[in-house]
Amino acid sequence: MNINSLSNFSATLLPPLFSTAPTRSNVTEKNAIEGRNLNFSIKTRQAKVIPILRDCSLRIPCGQFWMLLGPNGCGKSTLLKVLAGLLTPTSGTVYVQRPKSFVFQNPDHQVVLPTVEADVAFGLGKFNLTPDKVRSRVSRALAAVGMSDYMQRSVQTLSGGQKQRVAIAGALAEACKVLLLDELTTFLDENDQVGVIKAVRNSLDGSEEVSALWVTHRLEELAYADGAIYMEDGKVVMHGDAATVMNFIEAKQSAYIKQINS
Ligand SMILES: Nc1ncnc2c1ncn2[C@@H]1O[C@H](COP(=O)(O)OP(=O)(O)OP(=O)(O)O)[C@@H](O)[C@H]1O
Numbered sequence: 001m002n003i004n005s006l007s008n009f010s011a012t013l014l015p016p017l018f019s020t021a022p023t024r025s026n027v028t029e030k031n032a033i034e035g036r037n038l039n040f041s042i043k044t045r046q047a048k049v050i051p052i053l054r055d056c057s058l059r060i061p062c063g064q065f066w067m068l069l070g071p072n073g074c075g076k077s078t079l080l081k082v083l084a085g086l087l088t089p090t091s092g093t094v095y096v097q098r099p100k101s102f103v104f105q106n107p108d109h110q111v112v113l114p115t116v117e118a119d120v121a122f123g124l125g126k127f128n129l130t131p132d133k134v135r136s137r138v139s140r141a142l143a144a145v146g147m148s149d150y151m152q153r154s155v156q157t158l159s160g161g162q163k164q165r166v167a168i169a170g171a172l173a174e175a176c177k178v179l180l181l182d183e184l185t186t187f188l189d190e191n192d193q194v195g196v197i198k199a200v201r202n203s204l205d206g207s208e209e210v211s212a213l214w215v216t217h218r219l220e221e222l223a224y225a226d227g228a229i230y231m232e233d234g235k236v237v238m239h240g241d242a243a244t245v246m247n248f249i250e251a252k253q254s255a256y257i258k259q260i261n262s
Pocket residue numbers: 042052070071072073074075076077078079217
């Protein structure tokens with residue numbers, strides 16, 4: 001069943017995760033990402049305030065691969081952009097380990113240089129590294145995403161999934177601690193979907209330092225995750241280990257099917 005069918009089905013609200021806002025002194029060092037009581041609203045031209053995120057709290061431990069799920073329009077991308085610092089929350093507080101990197105849904109917005117090697121090396125210009133160090137970082141990052149054999153390839157000849165993996169390698173080469181990944185598999189065929197998701201899993205498994213939050217509406221992708229957050233209507237309604245969240249969503253699906261059949 002498509003997860004979008006559940007959007008109007010009632011959800012259990014969680015008790016608050018935190019009693020205080022995260023600051024440099026009270027943030028849990030073992031967490032890569034913490035958001036507390038995040039609200040985000042937009043104002044229309046008629047000055048009407050529309051809430052998009054409502055009191056969202058979340059906590060993602062270091063070194064883990066988490067997914068953010070929920071029906072279309074529930075606020076997943078908005079929450080990810082708030083965590084990335086691309087949007088400022090109306091209220092609430094955010095802590096995300098640095099350096100962090102946001103990988104877009106459309107790799108053509110991110111993979112821009114002529115060859116794979118040049119593209120992955122692009123972000124390293126600011127570090128003043130020797131050519132040998134640059135090459136070594138690029139090789140390691142491409143190995144982590146299973147793209148070592150593509151170093152000299154023209155990016156124009158890559159599939160969508162391979163471009164996504166190059167974009168992820170670019171973030172890894174810069175020693176990013178947190179990857180924020182926005183619906184990377186939406187436009188990919190099944191092979192490329194699995195390739196990209198395994199590339200992220202592999203890059204985390206090879207380093208305890210990297211954590212990732214992956215936005216998706218494909219329930220089957222939860223099989224690759226350590227933990228997950230399920231949202232509806234701008235709210236976080238469930239978070240925890242991947243199996244618990246999977247059970248929660250499946251129970252909602254069963255209850256929904258029963259309801260429409262009764
Ligand atoms: N700048 C904006 N102006 C008006 N509405 C917005 C704006 N940004 C987001 N929204 C609305 O906020 C809600 C959440 O959008 P968001 O893109 O975060 O959802 P999503 O869960 O990522 O959706 P999808 O799965 O379809 O990508 C949607 O109803 C969207 O139309």
